[in-house]
Amino acid sequence: MNQFKLKVKDVLENKHFKSAEVVAGEDGLLRIVKWAHVIEIVQIDNFLAGDELVLTTGISLQHSIDDFIFFVESLIHKSCAALCIEYGDYLQTIPAIIVSLANHHSFPIIVFHETVPFVRITQDLHSQILNQQYLMISTLESYSQTLNKNALLGQTTEDILQNMYNELKTQIVFSIKSREPIFFPNAVPHKRQQLLAMKEKASEFKHEPIFIFDQHYADLTLFREDGQFSEFELLILDRTATALAQLLMREFYIEEKKNMEDATILVDWIDQKLSKEEIYKFIVTHHSNFKISSGAVFILASPHAVPKVQEDIVYSKLYYRNLFEQHGFIPFLFEKKSYIIFILLHTKDSKSSRELLNSLCSSLQKAEFYKKQISQGYQVAIGKVVSDVVEIPKSYQTALDTLYICSKVPTTSFFYDDLHLYHLIYKLQMQVNLQEVIQDYLQPVIEYDRKYNSKLLETLQVYLQTNGSKQQTAKQLFIVRQTLYHRLKKLESLLGENFMKGHNRITLEFMLLANSLIEDKN
Numbered sequence: 001m002n003q004f005k006l007k008v009k010d011v012l013e014n015k016h017f018k019s020a021e022v023v024a025g026e027d028g029l030l031r032i033v034k035w036a037h038v039i040e041i042v043q044i045d046n047f048l049a050g051d052e053l054v055l056t057t058g059i060s061l062q063h064s065i066d067d068f069i070f071f072v073e074s075l076i077h078k079s080c081a082a083l084c085i086e087y088g089d090y091l092q093t094i095p096a097i098i099v100s101l102a103n104h105h106s107f108p109i110i111v112f113h114e115t116v117p118f119v120r121i122t123q124d125l126h127s128q129i130l131n132q133q134y135l136m137i138s139t140l141e142s143y144s145q146t147l148n149k150n151a152l153l154g155q156t157t158e159d160i161l162q163n164m165y166n167e168l169k170t171q172i173v174f175s176i177k178s179r180e181p182i183f184f185p186n187a188v189p190h191k192r193q194q195l196l197a198m199k200e201k202a203s204e205f206k207h208e209p210i211f212i213f214d215q216h217y218a219d220l221t222l223f224r225e226d227g228q229f230s231e232f233e234l235l236i237l238d239r240t241a242t243a244l245a246q247l248l249m250r251e252f253y254i255e256e257k258k259n260m261e262d263a264t265i266l267v268d269w270i271d272q273k274l275s276k277e278e279i280y281k282f283i284v285t286h287h288s289n290f291k292i293s294s295g296a297v298f299i300l301a302s303p304h305a306v307p308k309v310q311e312d313i314v315y316s317k318l319y320y321r322n323l324f325e326q327h328g329f330i331p332f333l334f335e336k337k338s339y340i341i342f343i344l345l346h347t348k349d350s351k352s353s354r355e356l357l358n359s360l361c362s363s364l365q366k367a368e369f370y371k372k373q374i375s376q377g378y379q380v381a382i383g384k385v386v387s388d389v390v391e392i393p394k395s396y397q398t399a400l401d402t403l404y405i406c407s408k409v410p411t412t413s414f415f416y417d418d419l420h421l422y423h424l425i426y427k428l429q430m431q432v433n434l435q436e437v438i439q440d441y442l443q444p445v446i447e448y449d450r451k452y453n454s455k456l457l458e459t460l461q462v463y464l465q466t467n468g469s470k471q472q473t474a475k476q477l478f479i480v481r482q483t484l485y486h487r488l489k490k491l492e493s494l495l496g497e498n499f500m501k502g503h504n505r506i507t508l509e510f511m512l513l514a515n516s517l518i519e520d521k522n
Contacts, residue, residue, distance in 0.1 A: 024102035058091035263334035303377030
C-alpha cells in the first residue's frame, strides 16, 4: 500500500471486508479513495465531490432497476472510487445490467455477504486517510526544507531532480525550450524516443510549466505507466518546479553579472574598434564551436521621465535575454546611457533570422510586461540584419536611426528594414536642408492652415492615403462630403489642379512623410 494514497484494493484488506467480494469493475481496483460515505438515497448530486467509497444497504434500490442504473451512473459520473453494497433484507444479488455497466467503466462494485458495521468502516478508513494526510504534510515540509537547505549549498539541477526521484521513484523529464530534455533517471535512447513520441496530454504524464519573467521557459514532467498520480506526487511536482525556477533565476542573475564584465568589449565592438579575429575570439570564449551566420542589434530605450530603478533594469535585461534565447538567439548585452543594447547572433542566415525576429516581436507585443513598458514611454528598435560579425556596428547605427524615426512619427514596425522611405528622408536630411524643400511644395498649404486655423494639410494627407477616395477621406476625417469638396477645391487652388497626378502626387507624398519626420514635435 502506498503510504500517501489509499486505493480500493487496499480497502479490501481492512478487517471489516473479510466477507466482501468484488462482483464487478475489477479493473478499477487501483482507483484512489479519498473519503468514505454512507448513502441511502438515489439522488446524490449534492453529497459527493469525487473519489469517495460509497456504502449502502440498497434500501432505495430494491424496487426499481431504473433507479439502480441511475444511481450507479451518477456515481460513475461523479468519479467515485467504488460502491459497497450489503446483502441482506433489501438486496440479495446485483442485476446483470448493473454488473455490465460497472465492468464497462471499470467501476468496482463490492458486496458484503454478512452484515457489517458501516460506522466502524468509515471510522477506520477516515482515520487511515487522515493519518496519511498528516504524514504527507510532514513529508512535504521535510522535502521543502531539504530543497531550501540545498539551495544555500549551491545545488544543481541534477541535485534537485535526484531529491525528487528519491521521494517518488518514477521517471522524471526536465525540458528547457530549445534544449535537449534531461531524463532522470537517465533513460536508454529507445526509451527516450518512446516517451518523447507520446502525446503531451497523455494520461501517463503530469506537466508543471516553469515560467521565467512571464515566459513559458521549461517543463517538469512526471511519467507513470498506470497514469495514477497521487496528490502527494502532484504537490512534490509543484514544489520541485518552484525550486527549479528559483535556481534558473539565480543562474540568470549570475550570468547578468558576468555580462557586465563583458561590457567594455561590446562597446569596442559596436564602435568598430575590434578586428574580426578579436570578435570571434570573444564569441568562442562564451560559445565554443558556435558558427555565426547572421546578427542584429536590438535596443531598448528608457524614457528620461521614468526614474531608473536598478531592479527594473536588471529585470528588463533578464526578460529580453530570456525571450531572445527562447527564439534561438545568442544575446550579448550592455548598457549605454539610457539604452540597453543587445547584440543578437544566430546560426541561421539573415533571411531566417529576420523571420525569427518577426515571430519574436509578434509574441513580444502581446506580453503584458512589454505593454506596460510601452505605456511608460519605453521604445524598442531593431537594426539591419547583417551576415557578418564585423557589420554589427552597421546594425547598431541603423537601430539608432530607427529609434529616432519611431520617436518622431507613429510607425507600425520597429524594424529598420520596414521604414525604407523614412530612412531615405533621414539620410537626405543629413545632406541637405529638407525644410526648405518641403516649404517649396507645402508652404502654401501650411501657411493657409496657420492663417485660417483650417485642416488642409491633414485633408491632403488622408486623401493621398486613401488613393483619392472621397468617401473614405470624409469618413476618416469625420466631415460631410460638401466640406471635403470645399477643402479639395482650396487645395487645387494652392497646389494646382493636377496635384493628384503622376509625379506631382509622388512628390507630395514624399514631402508629407518628410514633414512628419523632421517637424518639431515638442
